[in-house]
Amino acid sequence: MSETTRADGRAPGQLRPVTIERGWSAQAEGSALISFGGTRVLCTASFTPGVPRWLTGRGTGWVTAEYSMLPRSTNERMQRESVKGRIGGRTHEISRLIGRSLRAVVDTKALGENTLVIDCDVLQADGGTRTASITGAYVALVDAIAWGRERGHIARKAQPLKDSVAAVSVGIVGGVPMTDLAYVEDSRAETDMNVVVTGSGDFVEVQGTAEGAPFRRDELDALLDLALVSAGELREIQSAALGVDPRGEQ
Amino acid sequence: MSETTRADGRAPGQLRPVTIERGWSAQAEGSALISFGGTRVLCTASFTPGVPRWLTGRGTGWVTAEYSMLPRSTNERMQRESVKGRIGGRTHEISRLIGRSLRAVVDTKALGENTLVIDCDVLQADGGTRTASITGAYVALVDAIAWGRERGHIARKAQPLKDSVAAVSVGIVGGVPMTDLAYVEDSRAETDMNVVVTGSGDFVEVQGTAEGAPFRRDELDALLDLALVSAGELREIQSAALGVDPRGEQ
């Protein structure tokens, strides 16, 4: 419908341009600079043989994530959390979400006693920073696991990755369900939902929040439909960056 | 089905015994000691005329919430966050969830320039502490708003409460969708979902997380069905505690 054309000319179900620069960092075992339109996140995956002391000897690995925004990634400069001396609730929440999303596709037994720390640092923010982070973090994770396998830290036949994972934000703006909300859309949304989906199309996380009025069951259903389509497109882009056939073997 | 009888003998769709002691605290403007089985949360609502400086002059009120667990509310003693010197991610996340849930049913224009702080302190924990908190906080909120109205801080005809709100955790345990998970069930759940629902049956929050395997669309649907039924029952219990007819006027 012409009346639902969005500020940047997109159709309601259309993603912003998504680019992934795999291997952006020369230091990390895996890395990706991902853009969802004006949102740019540097994702690095650090592989360390061994696990924290409390996990030692159980034969399982450890995957965790940290999210942060540069102070001037946003339109107005924010105070650094290191300067404040504490991490805010929003940062904690997103770090935990990214960690859970990645762990959902990792078989920690197959990973063996190795640690993966994924850092997602937002260099520029224009909505969807957490979903871009998850989508980019997966690419960095794949490379860090390959690094660990090449050096013999992961057993030869082990398959630590059970599936791929991507995420998208969907929401109802002006009564219309839309995908991949830019900042101006997100701040006007009546309902905002972040959906994390595996390559197989199953859900890892569904987080829907009524920003203004509560939302109805049929609205929830429409948003989930949209999210599944967008997640499929993100999967293709991840696969292209990784040079694999998303329908075939990893 | 007999095979799905739960550890405490409940049917899959059955809530634990829920009790609400309204007005438990002699100090707060509104309060409720709520139990969901072995989970006991003291909810207090503090009403203060005026709003934080940055809101002054806009004619709108402010509603916020803080959640905390006593160190020995759990089976093993936890270190106090005041002793650690920082609040953990989980505490932040739940405090924010409670705050959003309550704000969804408050008309802050009608509230006027008044501040409501809701404290949910878990005295004993056995699963569902966040959902019990939201459900009890609503009762405390109603009384604190009545207190403000009686003293003339809220305009006579203003209706700051747009609806009631309650919350329940649902999850898939051993393949069976179940409502109001106790701790032992929650720790075994494949999928765990917290659902916040208004008295009218619309959603305020849906937070579903795959703990083990990702979940399918039909599983998500079954959990939402269950949550809507349980939320309706909690609404009845809230109304009974408040001495109002849940289908009539507040």
Added chain:
Amino acid sequence: MSETTRADGRAPGQLRPVTIERGWSAQAEGSALISFGGTRVLCTASFTPGVPRWLTGRGTGWVTAEYSMLPRSTNERMQRESVKGRIGGRTHEISRLIGRSLRAVVDTKALGENTLVIDCDVLQADGGTRTASITGAYVALVDAIAWGRERGHIARKAQPLKDSVAAVSVGIVGGVPMTDLAYVEDSRAETDMNVVVTGSGDFVEVQGTAEGAPFRRDELDALLDLALVSAGELREIQSAALGVDPRGEQ
């Protein structure tokens, strides 16, 4: 004397109604919800086999305590210390006082290498929160020690408890020495004294503070007399809660 009747009708030497709900918590090894009039404190005692690393191998146990007030236990809501990111001087002072008071009646050699952590969380405050905490903590402590003995962590014939302990605040208000000050009395007191007394009637702590004018030796003596009588009454109430004869064996 009629002129010294107190706000709540008590005689100067009369305690407020004191109740002890032993075993209030289903999680802790020992617990008591104690009330001194409008003051209500939840005391839990956590028993853990083993001691902190620096004590290991010396054959002695460890007893410590933490005190805290819920934010809306008081007439005006206080900010949480976890939110402030640090514990205030008053909280530290009272936690240390409770710990010393309990250690005075515990034989840590007889306790063996076991740790007892006592938490005193003030749910509602109306003066005397530290003295109610000590008095209730003793009851929780007795039960936690019994728990440890039943499970074989404490040697069969060991007597870790040397005596009982209780505490009361006394003060001079309007020139009259009074016991168990309620908040309105405490804030008007010229001299305020917290006295911790064993079941045998000896002193563990005497903390007297001139709030306005310095106090004379004879005033100090009158307050100590009063405290010893009240402590004896508290001992009877503790014994009744524990179902033991305060004059006989523990």
Added chain:
Amino acid sequence: MSETTRADGRAPGQLRPVTIERGWSAQAEGSALISFGGTRVLCTASFTPGVPRWLTGRGTGWVTAEYSMLPRSTNERMQRESVKGRIGGRTHEISRLIGRSLRAVVDTKALGENTLVIDCDVLQADGGTRTASITGAYVALVDAIAWGRERGHIARKAQPLKDSVAAVSVGIVGGVPMTDLAYVEDSRAETDMNVVVTGSGDFVEVQGTAEGAPFRRDELDALLDLALVSAGELREIQSAALGVDPRGEQ
């Protein structure tokens, strides 16, 4: 009695050599470097016209104190509290004690809207640091008040000082009541009491603690007797440092 001669040859009721270097600091409005034997504390009193915002307009002054130990004031180096990022319970407790002790002899109405901050920094510690702090702080306070009066911040006929104040630690060591405990005595004491006394011989604070066994009423009385004598001697030394006749006008 020969058997009660102390490690340093003192009689039980005898103070260690006490010296006061008044005006040690060229920066502070009042200052004193006080020694109680090997204990040395630098006390400075900072006079600032005006009071904190929350006191403004009430016509009363503000007196507060802070205590701290240099990391190598003790036999083993302690970590700095600035490095730890938080102030310990003991430091808080002593800072508050010093502040209360000084406020007990200051008429804040007569002081007018002026602020006095007393800093007591322990340069070398050998027992009795808190009592030396209070005794030295009084001397610094007198000079800072004189400074404020000379510059017209304090009204000409106002008498902000109601009395002098000094403090001494007393304790029972090996069954014998002793005054002004050195570190080796303090660590062996069965009972330890800090007593703050005005020039008129009344009590400002009495803080008695059973370190090992609880103490009896007659032991408490003996310690108070001893403290009053020692406090009188300290008063003479303060007066000599200040060049005033302790029995006459200030």
Added chain:
Amino acid sequence: MSETTRADGRAPGQLRPVTIERGWSAQAEGSALISFGGTRVLCTASFTPGVPRWLTGRGTGWVTAEYSMLPRSTNERMQRESVKGRIGGRTHEISRLIGRSLRAVVDTKALGENTLVIDCDVLQADGGTRTASITGAYVALVDAIAWGRERGHIARKAQPLKDSVAAVSVGIVGGVPMTDLAYVEDSRAETDMNVVVTGSGDFVEVQGTAEGAPFRRDELDALLDLALVSAGELREIQSAALGVDPRGEQ
């Protein structure tokens, strides 16, 4: 001399390849992504009309800087300072150095009551992060000042920039003075010096440190000679990025 060829083939007095992507950030008023070989720093300059309260009404502006490293900018992942809850000494030191270096070329009177905050976030680190930060920050600063002038926050004829500024690290490695040390060189250097130089060739900061043996006066002189040449080259690169003639007008 062939024996002094460096690991990456550079001559002792040769800079690594330096690139400046001006305007990298779409959010900040001025920005530059600068590379000194493998070192990459994102510099943003935030322009805000107005100054902190304590400067208001004096007619002068405020310029400050913050430096930080991403956790995986280095070869081994570092813990975030926001997670540690405090900023380390090195970070503080470098933030202060960048701020002083920029203030040395800004006329804060001409800037007027405006605030400039420069953030230097190290995305990848290979030695010289502080000198790359200063050099890139100058470019971001120029653009942010232009932004402020265009919007009328800076007076038309005001010249807030007195000169340009650039920085380089020099050091003695294996007895040979070298410029722009890479990480492997820096860690082997006997003497390490950071030199901040204006476009006119005067010094803003000289910070020389003996890492191993103390250094002689003639060694110091040789390092300063080298630094002045390199700073001149950096000035050319800054000018090219800004599209100005370094010898002419700004």
Added chain:
Amino acid sequence: MSETTRADGRAPGQLRPVTIERGWSAQAEGSALISFGGTRVLCTASFTPGVPRWLTGRGTGWVTAEYSMLPRSTNERMQRESVKGRIGGRTHEISRLIGRSLRAVVDTKALGENTLVIDCDVLQADGGTRTASITGAYVALVDAIAWGRERGHIARKAQPLKDSVAAVSVGIVGGVPMTDLAYVEDSRAETDMNVVVTGSGDFVEVQGTAEGAPFRRDELDALLDLALVSAGELREIQSAALGVDPRGEQ
């Protein structure tokens, strides 16, 4: 030149009166109370056999330093860093400078697995606190090393001290290069330089900062000349305090 006579009558190249009270502290293994005019710093050196865990087994020692100012060492009282809950950038910077300066003259192999912690606490501040700290710290260090040698913690023939070290601040005030700036001079200086010099006359640190205008190469040279002369005089004073011939053996 008469026109360059300084506020306190000194010639430009003249140090303030410098005194060193060696062994001021009875607790520390080495100590010195050093004065540079009105600046007074208590330096203590704590010797502990053993090194931090991460250094164990390498056969080398550890030397570190901490600097702090008493709150009323300055003309206006500063807030304590322990109360603020964090250490400021300036404190960190100076602590690190002192540590590096001392390590430059210590052979940690010869020291063996022993730890030296030097604390420099400023009791009174009038400019040059960091240079007085380094100069005094060296004296404390010498005594602490002697202590360790006497007790057999340092091998008999080992020479942990390679040289002596002293520091002085120099600056250009009103166009004139001057040594050992007092606070009033320091706050007016156009250029300020701290120079750390060994007994042999080589540099350990050179830290020059343009406070107002950038400085020229010839000004830098004049300041270094001055610093070398003053450092030589300080070396004589250190030697006198230590009772050694500065030109002979240590």
